[in-house]
Amino acid sequence: MMQVKKSMGRLLPVALLLTLANTGCTLSRMVKQAKKQEITVQPNPLAASGEQVEFEMKATLPKKMLKDDYRYKIDVMYEAEGQKREHVGALNFDAGEYLYEDGKPTITKQLSFPYTPQKNRGVLLIQGTAIDKQKKERVKYTAEEQVAVGLNTTPLLMVRNNEFGYLPDTYKATAEGPATLAFFFDENQYTTKSYLGENLPVLDQYIMDNVEQQSITITGSQAPDEKGTDLAAKRAKALTDYYRSKLKALDYSNKKVDIKTSVIPHSWDALLEKVGKSALPKEQKQEVTALLQGPGTDKEKQQALQKTQAYDYIEQYIYPAMRYANVEIDYNRSRKSDYELYLLAKGIAAETVSADRLTEEELQYAATLTPLLAERRQLYEAAVKTTDKWPAYYNLGKVYTEMAHKDYRPKAKQALLAKAITNLNYASFRNPTAEVNYALASAHHLRGDKLEALQFYNYAIKLGGSEEMLHRIFSDKAALEIEIGQYDDAIESLTYSGDSYQTNMNLGLSYLLKENYEGAIRYYEKALELKPEDALAHYSLAIVGARQQNEGRMTIHLRRAIRQDRSFMEKALSDLEFSSYRGKPALLEATLR
Structure with a gap:
């Protein structure tokens, strides 16, 4: 019996070593096979869209690469010049996460990361990891691989408005209408x-x-x-x-x-x-x-x-x-002096004066008497609390939107826009008009809530309004459709947006992104008729020239864009649209003169 035990004791380390060796060999084989994985990225170069960079990645592994008791994942990273590497996401080849195409494990996934101008030049990288499920600390990595470059910012060259004002003052000394x-x-x-x-x-x-x-x-x-x-x-x-x-x-x-x-x-x-x-x-x-x-x-x-x-x-x-x-x-109501209204409204906001001292319209009007956003917010909040009427909610939403415009902190800006949306929603429930729903759509648009913005643009149009208001709604709806890559829908919306500078610029961009360069030129030139020497229109025409390999057009319009706005010189030097001209006389001549 002792002899058997001694023999088993000698065999255990050997078995352990064989297991570890086998594990290492399996992980190594998986990493070696991963060299044959197929990765595609659309679009490539990556393109900025609104507040995000969105793309689709498809990964296909070799047949029989995946093994029981082992897993494989692909990490996706974006590295901009001079910036810290950003982890974008991962493709996990776990059960239920992939399909088979021609017998090969395949994942197609939509990925995105926040856009900032500092990320304009960079590369999209991937790295595979083979992992032992039983002992997760045992891993092997593939070499990093560049799969796309970025960023093409041409889709950001749309013209947006998204401006809505406070409600016009309707408070009058005479009796109010119905x-x-x-x-x-x-x-x-x-x-x-x-x-x-x-x-x-x-x-x-x-x-x-x-x-x-x-x-x-x-x-x-x-x-x-x-x-x-x-x-x-x-x-x-x-x-x-x-x-x-x-x-x-x-x-x-x-x-x-x-x-x-x-x-x-x-x-x-x-x-x-x-x-x-x-x-x-x-x-x-x-x-x-x-x-x-x-x-x-x-x-x-x-x-x-x-x-x-x-x-x-x-x-x-x-x-x-x-x-x-x-x-x-x-109803009939009478008017108090501005000074009295302001003091009473301040008292109502501080809860030292009874809310019934002012009517809804008087409290709303009092809020217009101060230029301070923080104070105006307090008065509109008091109006919301005491009247529960749509104008108070609408104007409070406008205040929060203005505060968001002035705040440079991304998280704070998002939080302020969320508050604006909440109040504009209440205004919309109580007063479903094109104007209110356009404001709500704009707040969603500014916050990056694209689906919600599109829904409210459509709802605003259905409610009807003045021709000028409908033109504004269709114009910004088209800008959103360009952002999400729906260029044909944008062109249709712009059919109803009038013949404005914004309409022609966005039609030009839609045709440019659809690679219909003659159509793009036609509308950019119409925009220049309405706004002569516009830097953005000239810059856009320079991009058209670069894509057509028309050095003359590119040079002339890029020079004119920079003459009107020097910031376009720096933009052109890093813009992927001009990458084939980098270091060549045509681009140097346009940017240095």
Whole structure:
């Protein structure tokens, strides 16, 4: 027995050594096989898009490289010149994380990292790691490999606005006109609803107001494509019934309430008015006007309208805004002096003065009397707390947006924009207009919330508004679509954005990114007609020249861009668009003169 034990004791170290040797051999074989892995990156060079650099990486391993009890991963890093290396992500070849393509383990993954100008020149690196699952400290690494260069910043050359102001001051010494609340309905429906875009909570506040009397007018409307001819009347009646029922439950002042209802009779005039104020191209407006003012029955006109180029726009953006009922409530108020208003508002904000000393409009107006953002924020916060009305939320959202513009700290800026979005959301719930939702879309856009911004741009367009407002919305919506690589969608949006500098610049960029250089030149030159000697337009045309290998165009426009804005000289020297000209006379001549 002792002999057997001695023999086993001698064998154990040998077995351990064999196991370790086998582990080392397996890891080494995996690393050796990894030299045949296939890595593709799209786009390459990497391109900045808004606040992010987004790309797709596909990794395919050799057949039978993966082993039981072992795992393999690929770390992805970006190293900018003069900057600390940044870990972007990893592709983990674990069970359930990869698929087989032609019998080879494959992962396709979307990756991104934050953009800053300091990262304009750099390389994307990968490094594979083979790991023993049982003893995780046993690893072997592949050599680092460069798989892409960066960054192409041309997609950032779009023109954005995203500016929205405070609400115009409507506080007047004379009696104020009626307050109007809009209620929108689903197609062919007349029941009230309390979710996004409705004003029922605001209407409840009017019902509870302690006043002697209220004069209310409720007007119903419907879109031409809706079934039945009595929907407008049913919508007006639904709101009348709601008001009466809530009045019994919420009103304790026994005020006198006079409610009148009316409907907008069916005619094509309302549609023509909205088409006239829409962002449709002039020729499409003329086509719709000629059709609706021409001969034929309503049914024939509706059928003909569906065949026009403008119908998709009308169905998506105009008809939803015609399915509504308006509630008008008439109040009278008097005005206090600016100094008195300011002192009372400060007292309300500090909770040393009763909130009922000022009306909603008086408190809102008092906030405009101070230029200090911190103080203005306090007054609008007091207005939110005491009135719960949409103008207070909207203006508070504007204050937070202004504060974000002035803050240089990325995290603080994001936090301020988040607060702006919260308040603009509340404003949107209470007052669903194109202006409010454009502000909300812009705040999301500034924060980098691309999907949310796109949703609110579309919602703002559907609500309708002035032609100037719709042009602004479509222009910034197109800028966002360029950021996310939807160039065809951007071009379509720019069809409805008017003939502005921003429109032509972004059309030029869209065609440039689609490699339609003649189209890009056409629109950049139109932008220069509107804004002569614009540095960005000339710089963009220089990029077109570089891509076309047209040294003359590149040199002339780059020289003009730098003449107007010296910062473009430094940008050109690091821009990948001019990499093939680096060190050559054409680029030196353009940048040094």
